[in-house]
Amino acid sequence: MTSGSAARSAVEQRGTRRAAALVRAVEDGLLGPRSPVVGLLDVDGVLAAVDALNEAFRGPAAVRHTFAAKACGLVPVLRLLAEAGMGCEVASPGELEQALAAGFTYDRLVFDSPAKTVEELEFALAHGIAINLDNFQEMARVDRLLAGRPAAGPIGLRVNPQVGAGAIDAMSTATATSKFGVALRDPGAVDEVVDAFARRPWLNRLHAHVGSQGCPLPLIAEGIRAAYELAERINAQLGRAQITGLDIGGGLPVNFAGEDDRPTYADYVTELRGAVPGLFDGRYTLITEFGRSLLAKSGTVATVVEYTKSAGGRQIAVTHAGAQVATRTVFMPGAWPLRVGVFDAAGRPKQGPTEITDIAGPCCFAGDLTATGRELPAVEPGDVVALHDTGAYYFSSHFSYNSLPRPAVYGYRTGADGRVHFALVREAQSVREVVEESGLAQAGALVALRAD
Numbered sequence: 294m295t296s297g298s299a300a301r302s303a304v305e306q307r308g309t310r311r312a313a314a315l316v317r318a319v320e321d322g323l324l325g326p327r328s329p330v331v332g333l334l335d336v337d338g339v340l341a342a343v344d345a346l347n348e349a350f351r352g353p354a355a356v357r358h359t360f361a362a363k364a365c366g367l368v369p370v371l372r373l374l375a376e377a378g379m380g381c382e383v384a385s386p387g388e389l390e391q392a393l394a395a396g397f398t399y400d401r402l403v404f405d406s407p408a409k410t411v412e413e414l415e416f417a418l419a420h421g422i423a424i425n426l427d428n429f430q431e432m433a434r435v436d437r438l439l440a441g442r443p444a445a446g447p448i449g450l451r452v453n454p455q456v457g458a459g460a461i462d463a464m465s466t467a468t469a470t471s472k473f474g475v476a477l478r479d480p481g482a483v484d485e486v487v488d489a490f491a492r493r494p495w496l497n498r499l500h501a502h503v504g505s506q507g508c509p510l511p512l513i514a515e516g517i518r519a520a521y522e523l524a525e526r527i528n529a530q531l532g533r534a535q536i537t538g539l540d541i542g543g544g545l546p547v548n549f550a551g552e553d554d555r556p557t558y559a560d561y562v563t564e565l566r567g568a569v570p571g572l573f574d575g576r577y578t579l580i581t582e583f584g585r586s587l588l589a590k591s592g593t594v595a596t597v598v599e600y601t602k603s604a605g606g607r608q609i610a611v612t613h614a615g616a617q618v619a620t621r622t623v624f625m626p627g628a629w630p631l632r633v634g635v636f637d638a639a640g641r642p643k644q645g646p647t648e649i650t651d652i653a654g655p656c657c658f659a660g661d662l663t664a665t666g667r668e669l670p671a672v673e674p675g676d677v678v679a680l681h682d683t684g685a686y687y688f689s690s691h692f693s694y695n696s697l698p699r700p701a702v703y704g705y706r707t708g709a710d711g712r713v714h715f716a717l718v719r720e721a722q723s724v725r726e727v728v729e730e731s732g733l734a735q736a737g738a739l740v741a742l743r744a745d
């Protein structure tokens with residue numbers, strides 16, 4: 294098989310697995326009137342993405358691939374990735390604990406955050422967790438914490454190559470005024486960075502994450518080239534190979550418009566090899582931090598249609614998946630469109646005449662729409678709607694608007710018996726838990742304060 298047809302058949306198989314999982318989820322009652330929204334994750338799809346990543350970067354350079362925990366901080370998902378040999382990039386105490394609970398050892402973690410506290414830095418330094426520092430104040434803080442001792446783990450500096458924005462401003466971290474890293478094109482910045490490395494032998498990595506969804510590959514490559522060239526300059530100027538690792542971040546865009554993986558990790562590496570040939574020659578350990586591209590296409594939000602109606606000549610299907618699970622899509626529909634599938638009450642693809650339809654969620658604001666003006670098979674109450682490519686930053690990044698509970702998440706695999714098997718990844722949040730999280734234990738606090 295040519296690699297093109299192999300890729301096509303892998304994509305087809307992913308579609309086949311998803312279709313089977315939807316039918317089975319309805320059959321098993323994981324999705325239905327009592328649980329009208331659920332997240333589903335294709336375990337083989339996730340592992341295939343990890344394989345594709347490893348394959349693309351195979352070469353003389355040592356590579357540590359980490360998964361960006363914010364893309365899906367669910368512990369069983371992180372455990373799966375740890376078992377598959379990945380590391381984990383964390384950027385908050387919660388993500389750090391999730392990663393440790395999943396079984397990542399300290400040496401497989403990378404700690405990035407623009408707002409690390411002293412306590413967080415102390416923890417990372419004490420355990421030799423790789424850290425990427427964000428700015429000069431943070432470097433000075435680490436100077437004080439190390440107090441002359443050598444660092445136990447790698448410590449890098451995040452740089453902002455200021456190469457500009459991609460298609461989505463909020464996802465573009467390498468703009469002129471981005472809050473991330475040291476802005477390299479600002480007057481005097483490069484000299485200041487070189488000087489900072491000269492004075493700190495423990496500073497041994499550079500980090501550049503140019504952006505996430507919406508950044509074209511040449512833009513990402515340009516940013517990484519700037520980091521690489523800076524590393525070359527620092528090592529040359531210091532007369533020693535002090536910088537031993539380049540963390541090139543994540544940000545491979547995902548194709549939300551169709552079924553296939555485009556661009557692929559192989560496309561990305563081809564772009565990088567063209568723009569920064571020296572990156573791969575083995576002098577630097579490469580660290581990657583992909584999130585969305587590893588999981589998005591293996592995840593589905595499936596929801597039951599509660600009602601259908603028409604308003605102003607527009608068909609509307611009211612479902613249970615809205616801003617609580619598809620926050621970005623609902624608030625920035627132009628930037629984050631999702632593919633939508635319509636299935637009957639048994640989870641089988643719906644056929645028949647189409648109508649121009651809006652897919653609405655349950656939240657009480659008018660913009661709570663996950664798709665608008667789509668030509669879809671006529672939707673009826675009880676049908677199932679699937680929001681495709683939602684394995685990253687969707688069901689795992691819940692928004693608790695209207696006190697809607699977090700939905701259950703299940704992983705699926707087709708067993709040797711040809712049947713779909715599910716594993717619970719996260720239980721649905723109960724209404725009781727929602728109330729407990731809402732200050733239930735302090736129910737009388739404000740009334741008492743007034744009575745004083």
Ligand SMILES: *Cc1c(COP(=O)(O)O)cnc(C)c1O
Binds near residue numbers: 363
């Ligand atoms: C969000 C983020 C990533 C992951 O980005 P994706 O687009 O999900 O691949 C990697 N590194 C850093 C520093 C990030 O903030």
